[in-house]
Amino acid sequence: MSSDLKSLRRLLPPGSRVLCAVSGGADSLCLLELLRENRESLGIELTAAHYEHGIRGEESLADAAFVEAFCRERDLPLVLEHGDVPAWAKEHGLGLEEAARERRYEFLERTADRLGCDKIAVAHNADDNAETMLLNLVRGGGAAGLAGIPPVRGRIVRPLLEVPRSEIEEWLGQRGLSYRQDSSNLSDEYSRNLLRHRVLPVLRELNPAFAAAAGRTARLLREDESCLTDLAERFIEAHFDGESLPIEELRALPWSLSSRVLRRLCPKSLSLEHVRAVLRLTEGTELAYADVPGLRVRRERGRLYFREPEAVPPLPERTLLPGQSLEIPERGLRLRAETAVFGGEIHDLFKTCCFKYERIYGNIKCTGPRPGDKMRPLGRGCTKSLKSLFAEAGLTKARREAALVLRDDKGILAVPGLAADERTAPSPGDRVLMIEIEKN
Numbered sequence: 143m144s145s146d147l148k149s150l151r152r153l154l155p156p157g158s159r160v161l162c163a164v165s166g167g168a169d170s171l172c173l174l175e176l177l178r179e180n181r182e183s184l185g186i187e188l189t190a191a192h193y194e195h196g197i198r199g200e201e202s203l204a205d206a207a208f209v210e211a212f213c214r215e216r217d218l219p220l221v222l223e224h225g226d227v228p229a230w231a232k233e234h235g236l237g238l239e240e241a242a243r244e245r246r247y248e249f250l251e252r253t254a255d256r257l258g259c260d261k262i263a264v265a266h267n268a269d270d271n272a273e274t275m276l277l278n279l280v281r282g283g284g285a286a287g288l289a290g291i292p293p294v295r296g297r298i299v300r301p302l303l304e305v306p307r308s309e310i311e312e313w314l315g316q317r318g319l320s321y322r323q324d325s326s327n328l329s330d331e332y333s334r335n336l337l338r339h340r341v342l343p344v345l346r347e348l349n350p351a352f353a354a355a356a357g358r359t360a361r362l363l364r365e366d367e368s369c370l371t372d373l374a375e376r377f378i379e380a381h382f383d384g385e386s387l388p389i390e391e392l393r394a395l396p397w398s399l400s401s402r403v404l405r406r407l408c409p410k411s412l413s414l415e416h417v418r419a420v421l422r423l424t425e426g427t428e429l430a431y432a433d434v435p436g437l438r439v440r441r442e443r444g445r446l447y448f449r450e451p452e453a454v455p456p457l458p459e460r461t462l463l464p465g466q467s468l469e470i471p472e473r474g475l476r477l478r479a480e481t482a483v484f485g486g487e488i489h490d491l492f493k494t495c496c497f498k499y500e501r502i503y504g505n506i507k508c509t510g511p512r513p514g515d516k517m518r519p520l521g522r523g524c525t526k527s528l529k530s531l532f533a534e535a536g537l538t539k540a541r542r543e544a545a546l547v548l549r550d551d552k553g554i555l556a557v558p559g560l561a562a563d564e565r566t567a568p569s570p571g572d573r574v575l576m577i578e579i580e581k582n
């Protein structure tokens with residue numbers, strides 16, 4: 143098998159510490175023996191790993207015993223672990239196949255961590271890849287699904303992915319190596335078996351090298367998928383601010399890119415309908431939501447938000463007196479009030495507020511926004527509601543709720559960083575109450 147020897151050298155560079163998953167079946171036994179025979183020329187360290195999942199009772203135990211004997215005869219180190227997949231599947235509401243796969247890969251990753259292995263070799267072959275492509279086609283998968291099984295995923299490598307099952311079995315026969323047969327593979331109860339027994343034989347009649355042809359298609363689709371994913375990542379780097387994307391820029395993308403952008407930003411896998419639901423948000427302007435697995439995407443102020451806003455704690459009313467400091471822990475702020483003579487200029491409206499002293503009624507109070515709040519912003523010549531001022535400033539709902547409002551007994555004096563009321567606007571030389579605001 144010259145092709146897989148080349149694959150071994152490409153996927154397992156010298157110095158690799160390899161954990162080889164072995165079930166006892168033809169594919170994994172072939173991979174383990176191939177690695178064992180070539181480990182010195184490859185310059186790798188090799189350990190076998192077997193997960194006995196407890197699904198097929200005595201047959202599963204016999205598989206484990208077979209693998210154990212195979213490794214012992216060849217002086218190969220083996221990590222063997224017994225599990226109860228049926229119980230775990232029931233506890234987590236999963237099917238047996240899905241649960242077995244999750245537990246097996248969890249075992250392999252955990253074992254590789256413990257042993258310091260930088261590669262995990264698994265024995266998927268060309269027929270497995272063709273079956274996976276057909277299953278994804280039946281389910282309506284996109285390019286990523288039709289690209290089949292990836293040859294590399296993290297530290298997981300698949301050296302036999304281009305080798306047909308028939309060649310593997312022939313190779314084992316030439317060496318007189320027996321292997322275990324999984325009786326569940328004989329039943330058409332599972333979708334993969336149904337394809338293997340009834341569909342693939344027909345496709346091989348049309349093309350005896352169907353598995354190889356499917357592999358070529360998978361490689362081409364993986365290259366396309368890699369290119370599109372890279373373009374989506376570049377868009378995210380250019381436009382994602384850590385929590386949101388601009389709607390206009392996202393809407394301008396073709397579907398092939400916008401759908402990938404969404405899938406990269408959402409924490410869980412999205413169906414076609416989920417993607418469409420999020421993209422429908424780009425067609426409006428009002429506050430709206432789309433619920434997808436693990437996240438509620440929010441449309442607000444011309445952007446799509448992929449992070450839930452943090453809850454804004456209510457701001458109790460506090461009084462700020464001249465000569466005193468006031469902590470506002472809910473907003474992480476510290477305020478200090480002093481009397482002074484106004485010099486005629488304020489450089490930072492968020493850090494400094496100055497109010498003409500003689501026009502202040504009662505004490506200065508620090509609060510959050512209140513329903514019906516209005517003020518006459520300096521320089522505007524009209525009365526505006528805080529709601530409209532917030533909208534003009536493009537503030538999100540969370541930022542509106544977090545706003546600090548300074549008021550006296552007659553009304554709003556200022557919203558630091560946004561506007562000051564004209565009633566207490568000072569002139570140069572006026573005695574003022576100066577409030578310094580700093581982040582705590």
